[in-house]
Amino acid sequence: MLHYIPVALERVRGFRDIYPEESEPRKRIFEVSEKAAEVFGFRKIEMPSVEHMDLYRIKSGDELVSQCFTFRDKGGRQITLTPEATPTVVRMLTSRKDISRPVRWYSFQKYWRYEEPQAGRQREFYQFNGDIFGPSSAEVDAEVIGLAAFILNNLGLNGHYRILINDRSIMERVLLENGIKDVTKAFAIIDKFKKTDRDQFFLDLEELGMPKDRVRDFCKMLEQVTPIELSEGVIKNVIHYDDNDSQIQRFLRLSKILPSYSPETFFLDLSTVRGLAYYTGVVFEAFDVDGKFRSILGGGRYDNLAQLYSGQNIPAVGFGMGDAILEMLLKHTGLFGYDKKEQKFYVATPDKTYYPSAVMLATKIRSSAIPAHLNINERNMGMQLKEANKEGATDLIVLGKQEFESNSLTWKKLDSGKQISITYDAFLDLLAKRGIGEVAFPDS
RNA sequence: GCCGGGAUGGGGUAGUGGAUAUCCUUGGGGACUGUGGAUCCCCGGACCCGGGUUCAAUUCCCGGUCCCGGCCCCA
Numbered sequence: 014m015l016h017y018i019p020v021a022l023e024r025v026r027g028f029r030d031i032y033p034e035e036s037e038p039r040k041r042i043f044e045v046s047e048k049a050a051e052v053f054g055f056r057k058i059e060m061p062s063v064e065h066m067d068l069y070r071i072k073s074g075d076e077l078v079s080q081c082f083t084f085r086d087k088g089g090r091q092i093t094l095t096p097e098a099t100p101t102v103v104r105m106l107t108s109r110k111d112i113s114r115p116v117r118w119y120s121f122q123k124y125w126r127y128e129e130p131q132a133g134r135q136r137e138f139y140q141f142n143g144d145i146f147g148p149s150s151a152e153v154d155a156e157v158i159g160l161a162a163f164i165l166n167n168l169g170l171n172g173h174y175r176i177l178i179n180d181r182s183i184m185e186r187v188l189l190e191n192g193i194k195d196v197t198k199a200f201a202i203i204d205k206f207k208k209t210d211r212d213q214f215f216l217d218l219e220e221l222g223m224p225k226d227r228v229r230d231f232c233k234m235l236e237q238v239t240p241i242e243l244s245e246g247v248i249k250n251v252i253h254y255d256d257n258d259s260q261i262q263r264f265l266r267l268s269k270i271l272p273s274y275s276p277e278t279f280f281l282d283l284s285t286v287r288g289l290a291y292y293t294g295v296v297f298e299a300f301d302v303d304g305k306f307r308s309i310l311g312g313g314r315y316d317n318l319a320q321l322y323s324g325q326n327i328p329a330v331g332f333g334m335g336d337a338i339l340e341m342l343l344k345h346t347g348l349f350g351y352d353k354k355e356q357k358f359y360v361a362t363p364d365k366t367y368y369p370s371a372v373m374l375a376t377k378i379r380s381s382a383i384p385a386h387l388n389i390n391e392r393n394m395g396m397q398l399k400e401a402n403k404e405g406a407t408d409l410i411v412l413g414k415q416e417f418e419s420n421s422l423t424w425k426k427l428d429s430g431k432q433i434s435i436t437y438d439a440f441l442d443l444l445a446k447r448g449i450g451e452v453a454f455p456d457s
Numbered sequence: 458g459c460c461g462g463g464a465u466g467g468g469g470u471a472g473u474g475g476a477u478a479u480c481c482u483u484g485g486g487g488a489c490u491g492u493g494g495a496u497c498c499c500c501g502g503a504c505c506c507g508g509g510u511u512c513a514a515u516u517c518c519c520g521g522u523c524c525c526g527g528c529c530c531c532a
Contacts (some may be wrong), residue, residue: 409492
């Protein structure tokens, strides 16, 4: 007697089952992102699902460490499921000294975080990651940010999102000019600007040393979101610089390049600073235009991280993009579909005696990369027709006694109902000739 | 880790301190042994778990679990 234990079959909290209805549209996210990265010249890397805990202790705070899925291996080492890509990518890069630069790498894999699940946040998620290591020009920044936009545009999201851009090195100077000493702390506060109550925000800034009479103007400045090509006007108002100021010139150059990747997509937003401590230059974040969701992707320049891990000085810029918000946004905008209308055969067998011949035929069709279903149940012809429709077949082949004896096939288009008889060899001929398209139906 | 709201077949739901728990859908089978998505018929399938109150709990109370959302955080 078999007993079943219902409790043991429950899904683990924060993890999700993905059925074909979801998995198929999701496939588009992966295909589009990876294809985009490849046409930009990025090459794919694959990373382990586990790392030594110490890899994250080096650069991250207790927060991240406390969110890790950790365990001890049989040798007592502390191991964790990877919570993010960057440390591993940097580890992989610095442990190989023979790789020529610039290095363009992308990856798209699973990560784990032990935190409370909520909208767009699970304990297991996929993240796309794209980075360029080596040169640190504005052109490199632009290429990475351009890739982010290219992916979203190719998913059909053009006009549904915008990418907010800022530069931390410039912001740092702005803050210093406004009397703030602890810049890191200020970044953390500004990062929450959009969520914080205005009066509280004023107090926080004053506490960090900003004179009372500056606070209001500073706030106004943070509220502005300006098309990136108009950056110069904004920057002139917030900081003193001359023509030899390389940081400023670099950012202005970036703002001239970006619109060529995608017009009306990029905006200067001084309140975008990102919470992470290790960003050193440009930072950026993509949001849906309605502001309904959390950020779709985020990244920036992190020139010091390789130094921290290995002593090597390797400038870097990159971004990460999770699957969850993207999926929510695609659903919201009606773009979460995958109706690839491709040809699909159903091979019906009124008489199971000839089933082996049907298999041979299906194998020929399948070898041409066209899906073919076989009638693997005991069913009468009526049921087989119904099943063919249900499975989304476009074409029906009948292979029974009549066909077998005359060395032919009955071929029916399911949308029009048109039906012909064709010799087996003629069909194979059409199959062999089909190029990229469908197997042509000889319309009389 | 903290806060709020939930939980009835696979999905969506109705309802109840007591009797065979409602309806729709999905799924399986048939009407239909060589040709259509329809229709009709039949079948399967649920009160999250544990404790308490009660003669009696799916219903009321408490705890847990999970789900949804928020906080923290956002690499």
